[in-house]
Amino acid sequence: MARQVYLDYAATTFTDPRVVEAMNPYFTRSFGNPSSIYSFSEENRRAIAEARKQVASVLGSAPEEIYFTGSGTEADNWALQGIASKNRSKGNHIITTKIEHHAILHTGQFLQKNGYDVTFLDVDAEGRVSLETLKKAVTDKTILVSVMFANNEIGTIEPIAEIGAFCRERGIYFHTDAVQATAHVPIDVKAMNIDLLSLSAHKFYGPKGVGALYIKKGVKIDNFMHGGAQERGRRASTENVAGIVGLGAAIELASSRMASASERISRLRDMLIDGVMKAVPHAKLNGAPSGERLPNNANFSFIGIEGETLLLDLDRAGIYGSTGSACSSGSLDPSHVLMAIGLSHELAHGSLRLTLGEETTEEDIQYVLSVLPGIVKERREMSPLWEDYLKSFDKGR
Ligand code: PLP
Numbered sequence: 478m479a480r481q482v483y484l485d486y487a488a489t490t491f492t493d494p495r496v497v498e499a500m501n502p503y504f505t506r507s508f509g510n511p512s513s514i515y516s517f518s519e520e521n522r523r524a525i526a527e528a529r530k531q532v533a534s535v536l537g538s539a540p541e542e543i544y545f546t547g548s549g550t551e552a553d554n555w556a557l558q559g560i561a562s563k564n565r566s567k568g569n570h571i572i573t574t575k576i577e578h579h580a581i582l583h584t585g586q587f588l589q590k591n592g593y594d595v596t597f598l599d600v601d602a603e604g605r606v607s608l609e610t611l612k613k614a615v616t617d618k619t620i621l622v623s624v625m626f627a628n629n630e631i632g633t634i635e636p637i638a639e640i641g642a643f644c645r646e647r648g649i650y651f652h653t654d655a656v657q658a659t660a661h662v663p664i665d666v667k668a669m670n671i672d673l674l675s676l677s678a679h680k681f682y683g684p685k686g687v688g689a690l691y692i693k694k695g696v697k698i699d700n701f702m703h704g705g706a707q708e709r710g711r712r713a714s715t716e717n718v719a720g721i722v723g724l725g726a727a728i729e730l731a732s733s734r735m736a737s738a739s740e741r742i743s744r745l746r747d748m749l750i751d752g753v754m755k756a757v758p759h760a761k762l763n764g765a766p767s768g769e770r771l772p773n774n775a776n777f778s779f780i781g782i783e784g785e786t787l788l789l790d791l792d793r794a795g796i797y798g799s800t801g802s803a804c805s806s807g808s809l810d811p812s813h814v815l816m817a818i819g820l821s822h823e824l825a826h827g828s829l830r831l832t833l834g835e836e837t838t839e840e841d842i843q844y845v846l847s848v849l850p851g852i853v854k855e856r857r858e859m860s861p862l863w864e865d866y867l868k869s870f871d872k873g874r
Contacts, residue, residue: 481795482841486773486834487629487657488799492723493682493835499726500684503719511716512707521718528725535732536674536691537665544690544708545721549656549677552690553580555701555712556652556673560621561588563699564650568618574598574606575817576633577625580675581654582813585623594618603765604633604818608643621650626658626674630814630830631764632774634662641670650696656680656688660731661739661771672696676728678720682835683727687720742833743772749831749842750775756850759870761824763815773833778815778824781863782856787829790852796845798831823862 509518511525529540536543546552561571573585575597585595596614600606606624615622622644627634637653644651652673655664659674660681666674673696677688692698692711704713731738747767753775754760763776779787784800791798800812811825820828831845857863 479795480844482797482837482844484796484798484831484833484837484841484845486837487632487680487771487830487832489679489685490682490834491836492679492684493727493730495730496683496723496726500719500723503722507718511718512705521716524718524722525716528721531725531729532676532689532691535660535664535728537667538691539694541709542691542694544692544712545716545724546688546690546712547714547717548686549578549654549675549680549688550580551701552675552677552688553578553654553656554584555690556675556698557581557584557588557621557623559698559701560650560652560673560696561593563697564620568616568620570594570596570616570618571621571623572596572598572611572614572619573623574600574625576600576604576628576630576814577623578629578654578656581623581625598624600633600817602819603769604628604631604763604814605765605769606635606640608636608639611640612643615647615649619647619649621652623652623654626653626655626664627662627771628764628814629657630812631776631818632657632771632832633765634658634769634771637671638669644672645670657771660728660735661773663735666691666693673698678724678727681727681731684720684723687717687724689724738835739772742837743767745837745839745842746773746775746833748839749833749845752842752846753777753849756846757853759866760853763818763820763828771832774830775832776828776830778820779827779829779853779857780824780866781860782827782853784826784828786856787827787852790856791829791849794848794852796848798829800828800830823866 507520509521511518511521529543532543533540589595598610624635641651650672653671654675656677659676672693674691679685700711702713761778764770811822815825
């Protein structure tokens with residue numbers, strides 16, 4: 478079979494077989510409803526408590542501050558909508574950024590329709606939010622700041638500790654969408670003054686369809702899912718026991734190997750970036766330099782090329798990447814993140830995100846480097862856009 482190289486780990490990861498093994502009993506033997514008081518369900522209650530501890534120990538929180546949800550999207554919705562409604566009497570202003578995932582952006586737009594004032598902050602050319610810009614946007618009505626820990630498209634890591642310190646000093650709640658960062662880079666909710674944090678298991682080798690929201694003790698937030706008394710009455714619905722166990726096992730495993738994985742994967746990522754930048758003329762790297770980007774993220778723009786066409790060509794060569802985020806492909810609008818960092822429509826359309834992971838090898842990277850430059854060259858030779866670009870480039874010299 479032809480070589481297959483999966484380079485879309487930011488879209489989702491496989492579930493680690495050890496995680497699947499930990500989950501298995503909760504689909505079959507231990508199927509009792511955790512809310513039932515008989516001893517048969519005791520094992521399930523214990524397993525959920527253990528998962529809560531596993532998450533808390535990675536984030537530096539207390540276990541009681543962890544609430545399991547159905548996804549990262551749900552955690553984001555809960556954080557924004559729950560804080561907005563509960564604190565409405567204090568103010569109606571929320572600050573977030575232009576580069577957030579749609580789970581935040583669309584929730585912000587929903588709140589705007591419901592009478593909230595939402596500011597979407599600009600970022601710099603590498604996708605960074607500046608504390609100065611944030612400070613200027615704050616008003617006496619600001620109740621919440623939500624800035625993602627690391628961007629899902631370009632991998633830029635935001636100055637979370639600085640923002641957290643500022644928000645704490647001003648008495649404004651601070652939420653971070655850490656779906657791409659959790660178990661990939663160190664997080665400490667206490668040291669970073671984070672009040673609320675969203676995460677999702679399928680980004681760190683756990684199952685899909687389970688996430689968590691950290692809510693610092695004392696934070697005033699409305700419930701999001703109304704119903705039974707699960708999650709201490711704050712998030713109703715019969716627990717996804719196997720999923721929660723999987724999330725706990727996955728976060729523990731991924732965190733225990735975080736330092737070594739990050740070193741290995743960032744070395745491969747740099748090899749990929751250097752190789753592409755050398756072999757493809759006029760390539761652009763999107764996002765921040767090495768130290769300030771996720772270890773697994775590379776994002777390029779190739780002027781003169783359509784990202785969708787490139788993806789299909791790569792697919793034929795057995796290479797799986799993405800253009801923009803997985804959630805926004807299928808739409809032909811250029812990525813809002815790439816537009817926010819100031820790219821032209823042409824550069825935004827010609828973007829390619831390659832995200833590495835546990836099974837990525839040096840041979841994979843070499844294979845990509847042996848195939849990608851040729852594809853870009855071929856496509857450019859057929860592209861009127863590339864011809865125009867070259868003419869204007871030559872004129873400019
Ligand atoms: N936030 C970010 C930054 C993401 O990358 C994603 C998924 O890609 C989400 C939120 C949504 O998470 P989930 O797929 O668990 O709903």
